[in-house]
Amino acid sequence: MLDLGVMLQELAQKQARLLASYCINAQPGESILIQGSTVGLPVLEALHKEILLRGARPILKLEFPYQTAEFVNLASDEVLASLAPGVMEEIHGIAGSIRVETPMAPKQGARPERMQRWSQTLHPMAEVRRQRKWCLTQYPTEYAAEAAGMGFEDYQRFVMQAMFLDHDDPVAKWGEVRERQARLIERLAQASEIRILSENTDLILNVKGRTWANSDGKRNMPSGEVFTGPIETSASGHIFYDLPTLYQGREVQGIHLTFKDGQVVDAHAEVGNDVLQAALNTDQGARYLGEIGIGTNYGIQVPSKNILFDEKIGGTVHLAVGSSYPETGGLNKSTIHWDMICDLRTGGEILLDGEVFQRDGVFV
Structure with missing residues (x-):
């Protein structure tokens, strides 16, 4: 069992190893899309390395906190209704994708009706991704711990136990x-x-x-x-x-x-x-x-x-x-x-x- 004092960086490495090998099973030559906020940089960096070590090609897409809300609220109707050139071609070329969620405190949330319009625009891309290998996971954040009513160290323990990362063989x-x-x-x-x-x-x-x-x-x-x-x-x-x-x-x-x-x-x-x-x-x-x-x-x-x-x-x-x-x-x-x-x-x-x-x- 893991020592409860193991640093978050080490836990990120264990999570990345499980994601790359078991969840997505990255194979040599495959292109694997990795998406997440800069808040989760430790696990994203570890994932990038694990994908490379398995002979696959990582495509890392970073977002800053609240980027989606800012985009949806400020984008013109034309931008909100269309995907950027080349996005669909890139999605068709991937073998799998990993999305790392990093919950943040509600700030200026995206307006619900505009968020639904953006979801409709993203739908064709989401449909293609669902036909490939995919995995959704989460990296511990201070806000997620607060929302769960836990201290940050206890929340890290909660997340890692839920993923069996406290075991020698998850x-x-x-x-x-x-x-x-x-x-x-x-x-x-x-x-x-x-x-x-x-x-x-x-x-x-x-x-x-x-x-x-x-x-x-x-x-x-x-x-x-x-x-x-x-x-x-x-x-x-x-x-x-x-x-x-x-x-x-x-x-x-x-x-x-x-x-x-x-x-x-x-x-x-x-x-x-x-x-x-x-x-x-x-x-x-x-x-x-x-x-x-x-x-x-x-x-x-x-x-x-x-x-x-x-x-x-x-x-x-x-x-x-x-x-x-x-x-x-x-x-x-x-x-x-x-x-x-x-x-x-x-x-x-x-x-x-x-x-x-x-x-x-x-x-x-």
């Missing part, structure tokens, strides 16, 4: 996750109807014929979930997402959604309602579900206002409005994909065709 630990989730998928694959119940939630979905994916850390690091795309017109009922989150730089809390024939027909957020409404109005597919995911990572138990971590919490379920993952059989198309998280650890249940699959966050 890859072996992710192999254990894969095997455990495969057993859950065996049962889920037999189900047609999923019902989610809690004090403020009663939602029914149909997943008959859809494929469940085993998220074992190769696309999200950390990970720990199983997910699929529900039948697009099947969602019926209401759900309350009680875990707060940050979406496009804005805090959103207490989301209430009501579904009929698969579509969101009523929506309200107790905090950040303008962000929610702008997202749901992005396009037609934004009001339909593209994913249902069940968190299995019981090593993550404390909500941190970070979707990458919180959607993996063992005992939670998350449903994303917007685009589906084609490999699950999902058909919904949208320029957004927003995971919203419902905590079932106190009085919640997941039923498969009427049979209890999970109660109070524990698989039965």
